[in-house]
Amino acid sequence: MNSVGKDEIINILDKYDKDEITIATLGSHTSLHILKGAKEEGFKTVLICEKGRETPYKRFNIADEYILIDKFSDIVNLDIQEKLKSMNSIVIPHGSFVAYAGLDEIENDFIVPIYGNRKILRWEADRDLERKLLVEENIRIPKKYHDPKDIDRSVMVKFPGARGGRGYFVASSFDEFNHKINDMKSRGWIDDSDAEQAHIEEYVAGCNYCIHYFYSSINNEVELMGMDSRYESNIDGIVRIPSKDQLDISLNPSYLITGNHPVVMRESLLTQVFNIGDKLLKSANKLVAPGLNGPFCMQTIVNDDLEVIVFEISARIDGGTNSFMNGSSYSYLKHGPGMSMGRRIALEIKTAIKKGELYKIIT
């Protein structure tokens, strides 16, 4: 199968009326502020939404047009692609778009201009590729264990695929690892193949900060747009149970994100924050040209040595940006009031259109 080439996309873009660009996205994840921001910057907006899930979008009135489809994955259907192109659409990819459209389809079949680098989406989704991006420029990450027999401190054990941490556990020895693997299997939370592919990494005790960056290829600068921390079920409920009672109930933690808190970091840590943002940009440029473009996120834990340790990245807009739909403390410093990540994307597209450089920021 041929992957969608930049030439093909540029051809489509050449036919677009640049004064009538529509910002399009799938109705889920961060679409509310993507489309709100697009509207604020003067674009037309279209939401592609699964039938029955349109209520929040209509109540908040964030789209000029709605394309209702039977199931989210229909976004890659040819008639939908044609419709999007006829509206001069640029699609903003987010986590749900990637999950529903599918990586193969985005790479090979979805021939509509996408904001950012469509190839990098596979790199953030695959744990080994993601690790390569981080290791390339020596970004501090949790130590990885290749053999459970080597476990010599508290480790976190994760399984393949995005599963919201269901079945993930913490262990401190090989025996405890085996015991918990068997327990997860008997609950049906993992199967033998998951167990074989268990990913074991150092458990970092500290505070969670998900750092939202925006790389403007027009200005060639990484901006700090905001930070959130995660509100996760059921772990954040379990920690409200006194520890003496925790031992008596047989609840196993899961880490399913249900919401986000806005947060700011101790100011002296911001040098590290910009440093790791610049490093990720550099390694993405080297490994997955054209590298990063627009929003990206590093999910980190800051330990009591004040190290910012990255355990996961998003190479597109991250869900935590919903915590600053009206701007964050950091976006305020750079852009003044009201700059959400969605609006920042639209501003970049608007600037690129003005400068005749739209081709630079889409694939």
Ligand code: ADP
């Ligand atoms: P998934 O992507 O499958 O949801 P994550 O890698 O985001 O899994 O991990 C889920 C949660 O577990 C994170 O939000 C964080 O709270 C916690 N976590 C992940 N890795 C570590 C680690 N190395 N040390 C401590 N906590 C971690």
